[in-house]
Amino acid sequence: MTTHADLLAILDAASYAVVALDLNCRVLYLNKSAKLFLHKRGRYVEDCIGCDGDQILPLATPKVRKALSTAEFKAGVGRIVDKGNQLFYEITPLMQDGKLAGAVVSLQRPERFEQMACNLETYQNLALRLQTIFDSSSDGIWVSDENGVVLDINNASEKLNGVNAATLRGQNVRTLLERGLIDDSVTMRVLQTKRQQTIIQNIKKTGRQLLVTGTPAFNDRGELYLVVANERDITDLNVLQENLEQARRAQEKVQRELEGLTMLEYERGGVVAESKSMRRVLMTCLKLAQLEATTLLLLGESGTGKGLLAKFIHKSGPRQTKPFISVNCAALPDSLFEAELFGYEKGAFTGALETGRVGLMELAGDGTLFLDEVGEVSPSGQAKLLKALDEREFLPLGSSKPRPLECNIIAATNRDLKAMTEAKKFREDLLYRLKTFTVSIPPLRERREDLFELVTLLLKQNNERYGTHKRITPRFLDTLQQYPFPGNVRELTGLIRQGVVMCDDVVLDDFLEDQIGSKAEQQDAEAATSLTAAVDAVEREMLIKARAVCHGTREMATYLGISQPTVVRKLRRHGIRPPRNAE
The missing domain is CATH 3.40.50.300 (P-loop containing nucleotide triphosphate hydrolases)
Known part of the structure; x- marks a missing residue:
């Protein structure tokens, strides 16, 4: 059977401090761990049984008083967990024979909780996940303390800046700035303003351009204790933006030209x-x-x-x-x-x-x-x-x-x-x-695709001018496509105007075909005349050349490959005297 001494020995063996208070918050009991814990913090614990709890537990005792008045504590189910600057404490009801007799305050050092937490598998898994996220981020991440000392740099930041994280951990960003490893420091700006800051940073070593955002982190006392700098590579984004801008300008240029053509479609007058x-x-x-x-x-x-x-x-x-x-x-x-x-x-x-x-x-x-x-x-x-x-x-x-x-x-x-x-x-x-x-400007014969629109426009203009409704058929348009139009658009303009004014029929096909036919015959005659003149000129030149080297008309006939009578006839027609010793 467990005795009273055994229970006290058990409590003294506990690693955490235990202090029992009565309903008036007077000290009933302290275990060994509590005495050592409070003694190290300069608290007087000798002969404190029966003293006011405020003397040894100034933070927890007011909360005990408040808790003792609640229905939960009176029922034995209440529980308060809180922390001071240097310890954590838990307050639970002390029950005797089913009635509230006071409260038990359990005390523990914060580092002890950290040690215990670090040994938990869930904590280890969480730490592993956070480290994996940190190193897998495509954005660069720098973490610095409240003095600007670099605590850690992830893998992406190493590549973006061309640095080794191991050589930078423990260095102050001021030193990196002075050594020219970085051209600007967002961490320094955050430390100065205690606000989030964003800068554009040019990295000489890698030639990259980074968009860097520094964010301050504060503890529960409102003190800045960390600066997290997030780096995003905008070099490719800038190139993409420039390409998009060039494409936009090209599109606007084409749009302006198309709009210009559309706007001028009705203003260009023919x-x-x-x-x-x-x-x-x-x-x-x-x-x-x-x-x-x-x-x-x-x-x-x-x-x-x-x-x-x-x-x-x-x-x-x-x-x-x-x-x-x-x-x-x-x-x-x-x-x-x-x-x-x-x-x-x-x-x-x-x-x-x-x-x-x-x-x-x-x-x-x-x-x-x-x-x-x-x-x-x-x-x-x-x-x-x-x-x-x-x-x-x-x-x-x-x-x-x-x-x-x-x-x-x-x-x-x-x-x-x-x-x-x-x-x-x-x-x-x-x-x-x-x-x-x-x-x-190309001649009309080299831009046949314009002929239909030109004829349509000219007919419209002349019909409006003379109050008529003349037209041509697709069959005659094919005829126009074969005509060379040596006078170009001016000739076509005169032809259509002549047809609208002079032709009595609504359809101008026959009238215009006659006009084109007579023009073609005239051009053929002029071409034939020109050809005859050219042939005569060549013939005369060859006769003169043959006369200069031959001694008679027979020799000229052999030289030119024609008969002697033909030579005599052609000499007479061109008014050229025969050779001196002509036969």
Whole structure:
């Protein structure tokens, strides 16, 4: 049977401290562990039986008083667990004969709980899981204490920074910053502000760019005791963002061009572009119009619509509300070219207006000046035009003060300017000045896809103009596709207008087919005439050559491979005398 002494021995053998208090919170009992525990903390425990519990347990005793008044404790089921700065304590009711007689306070050191917890399998599993998460994170993680000393770095951070965690543990981030291992420290900022901070960090060693967020951790007393820095590699994100931005800009550019084409579809006044070649021309013109190219050269055969395209460029750019002045250089005599282009002052020359005259360049202002047939400008006019383009200013006749050239210049010609420069008929330096931006307009025979839209547009315009309802059939459209249209769009425009005005029938097929047929016959006749003339020229040249090396008509016949009478007849037809010793 267990005696009272045995029970006391059992309590003294317990590793944790036990203190019993009565209903008035006076000390009833302390076991050996309690005496040692309290003695080490400077508490007087000798002869404390019967003393007030506040003397040895100043934190727990007030809670005991409060607990003793509760129904749970009176029923023997209450329990309070709490902790002080240096210990944990548990308060349970002390029951005797089924009645509340006081309370038992059990005390334990915190490190003892930690040791016990560390030995628990659940704790070990939890620690393993946390370490696995720490090392498996794709984001880099730095953990530092309240002084900035590095406690740990995960595997991802080692790779991102090109460092070894073992060499950095225990080092202060201030030292790393001073040594240049990092260009900035989010941990330092968190320690200074005690708030979450985010920075962009460039790692020289690996060439990576990191988005680093530092977060402070506080204990239950509100003191900062840890800083956790999370690193995310944004190098690839920046590259992706740049690629996306480039794609976005390209998409916007295409969208603007498509919107521009759609918007101008009804404003371009006859510029049809169903063919790929003509669409490329329009896209180029739109780009040059938006870039405000100051000098532009349009090349193309007569009738391809160079003037129409010049107006299209003007209307497509930011100067669309400014003047558009067109001048046919071929219609200006050399003597009037400078006066018309640059203007003149009062009394500049005989016959000049009393008030002087504003030149076309000045009249264009900051709009567009279209120089059509620029290949017809005389050499002296070319020199003056080149000077104005180079210096971006011009001098009116009779004036000593130059005027600024503010307008854009669009020049056009159907001539081969390169061949003209080789023949010394066009200044090479002016050609290079004009051809900085060049647009070549394909002839109608090279863009058959535009024919249907052109015919439809021309019929619509002329029907509205003359109050008619003329049309053509698909069969005749096939005929038009075979016609070469040497006069290009201008010829087609005249043909459709002639049919709408002159034909009495609603369907223009037969009338237009007759017109095309007569044009084709005329062209064939002209071609045949040209061929005959070419053959005659070659024949005459060969006869003259044979006469120079042969001594008679028989020898000429053998030399040329024809009969002697034929030689005599051809010599007579070309008016060439036979050889001196002719037979």
